Amino acid sequence: SVMGLNVWQKDKQGNWLAGSFSGLFVWDRQQGWVTDYFTGEEAEDTAGPPFGKFAVSGYSADFKGKECVVEYYEGTDALVQPGELSTQPMSLWNFALEVHSGRVFIGSVATYVFVFLVGGGCVWCLWTGYRVRKGNK
Numbered sequence: 001s002v003m004g005l006n007v008w009q010k011d012k013q014g015n016w017l018a019g020s021f022s023g024l025f026v027w028d029r030q031q032g033w034v035t036d037y038f039t040g041e042e043a044e045d046t047a048g049p050p051f052g053k054f055a056v057s058g059y060s061a062d063f064k065g066k067e068c069v070v071e072y073y074e075g076t077d078a079l080v081q082p083g084e085l086s087t088q089p090m091s092l093w094n095f096a097l098e099v100h101s102g103r104v105f106i107g108s109v110a111t112y113v114f115v116f117l118v119g120g121g122c123v124w125c126l127w128t129g130y131r132v133r134k135g136n137k
Contacts, residue, residue, distance in 0.1 A: 007059040019056035024069060037069070 007019025016027040017037065024037035034043040038054060058070035068078035075093075085092055098104040102114055 006057050009059070011061070017059060019059055019069075021052065021055040021057070021072060023052040023054050024056045024059065 003021045005018060005020050007017055007024060009017055011017055011026065016029065018025045018027055019037075023043075025034050025043050026037055027034045035041060036043050055072035056069060057072040058068075058076075060068045062068075063078060066078060068076055070076045081092075090098075095104070102118075
């Protein structure tokens with residue numbers, strides 16, 4: 001997928017789980033095979049649209065030994081949404097996306113703080129990079 005990997009970790013058998021918007025795959029590096037996580041069939045080596053049948057956006061095996069696969073459109077059935085969140089005007093996922101992209105700050109005093117912090121971080125990166133490069137010559 002053009003979106004890159006969303007899942008990259010070893011399972012209990014030592015195989016790699018590789019998940020993206022193209023699907024979730026089990027990769028056995030020792031045997032050299034890749035299978036589809038959902039069907040167990042050999043994974044097809046095809047190029048095409050960035051979204052597969054299952055657009056995997058997350059995975060965790062940390063919930064009492066139970067695997068939790070999160071699909072982009074459907075979410076997951078492994079976790080139940082608290083009742084307090086079901087009556088909110090915006091879903092928790094959408095709110096997290098707004099915070100992540102910085103849009104939640106637009107139109108408030110926090111906009112200036114956000115811009116100042118990000119700008120300061122950029123200046124710091126440029127300055128330290130310049131100092132490191134200057135010191136290596």
